[in-house]
Amino acid sequence: MHNDVFSQPPMVWLPADHRLLGDHGHAMPFLLLGDKYARAVKVGAHAQPVMFPLADAAQVPQLLSLVDGVMLTGSPSNVHPSHFNEEVHDPSLPLDPERDSLTLTLVHACVAHGVPLLGICRGFQEINVALGGSLHQTVHAVTGLMDHREPDDAPIDQQYAPSHPVRLEPGCALAEWAGATEVMVNSLHGQGIGRLAPGLRPLAHAPDGLIEAFEVVGAREFAYAVQWHPEWRCWENPFYSAIFRAFGDAVRRRRQARLQEGRAFAAAPEKP
Template identity: 50%
Template structure:
């Protein structure tokens, strides 16, 4: 049996969003997320919306050394946490839901490294049995976490508030204790935290800003802010991405079985 090829970059699945552009449907993923996976030292593998059937997931997961869940303008459909749509004007992406929700559960079961941002953070909570506030700004005691309207990206993705990193967790191990300044561009947020999730950081109003998955055998970190924005110049973002990249390399080297790319049986 051949050894694992440690020279190849770890392959990271990046599920896409679905968008109608003119008369044609498109699969879309932001360049900043692809760049973030590359900064982690990994090879992004873009996963189109082919649904969450077991055989489809098996095919994708057979390639994977990690999973990276992006943010998106769309929200998780509230039917997945037994609520009706609160604001029909907000975008939804049921095709992405159909792929990512079962993919998350399978990835966690397999021990695949998982890094999730914004929508990915929210869909991980929903996939594992939690629920969301559909309008955080309307909840008593919670602030408005949405981006300032009508501003260019440099302003919208600027630092908006501090988060408190809770002691004893994965995030503290990566960033150290205390507070970290983050951006804030979300209208939804964690309501009921899914069983088995560990809160890693909170906003000043107490809203969950980061969690890890306690039962997961592999690396897991889900954050509500956008560390992918100008990540190369942000030490906090780079610390998170590099930790994810190390976990993906460890999975490639220690967990994944050696792959046979060519048949060598003389009878074939």
């Protein structure tokens, strides 16, 4: 059977969530990835989502060399506030220190090596924290800010429906993808940007002024993150589709460069 590595789709690494699941008091550890994130990569970016179960920070250089992009997904868990020098304000909210350990290292590696990087919700917050920013642990408790959480008792389609506008910076990539400088997005988050990290440029703001998207200034490749959830049925929303199409174009550029490097290495004469 013919198996041409050069015809295979690019691969995008999606880190797993660590969660305890089970009934009747018998909780067991699971490694999880939301279907909607993997499906958006597959359908929207035309790339193959991959996971590396139990990957740790020490393995980031080795594993990153195997993929063409990284997408940091949303999650029910929050970034541990110790990473921005705060105590936990609400112990009832879920945390995932194992994921923090991997993704905060992964952010630095992607930026340093020009690996396409897309952050969504928790992933948006991870990039900000990794690069030196902070978070509001309870956005709705901050004076002047809206409640950005979804209604708990609403159907899932309603929770992920557009709920407020964001103002996009004129001329930025997001405005180009949206074809406008204001667009409606969904909103399902309790935490948000407090202090923006150095080296990040805000690209979108909610009506209350909260930063909802940014780019990594000077990044060699695609390095964008959004607080909303463009993965939700991205193929039905032209703006969301454009985000994943641009991300897919970036990971294909990365794959082409990796393959060319591999060809050059294979063709190089051996040293005597």
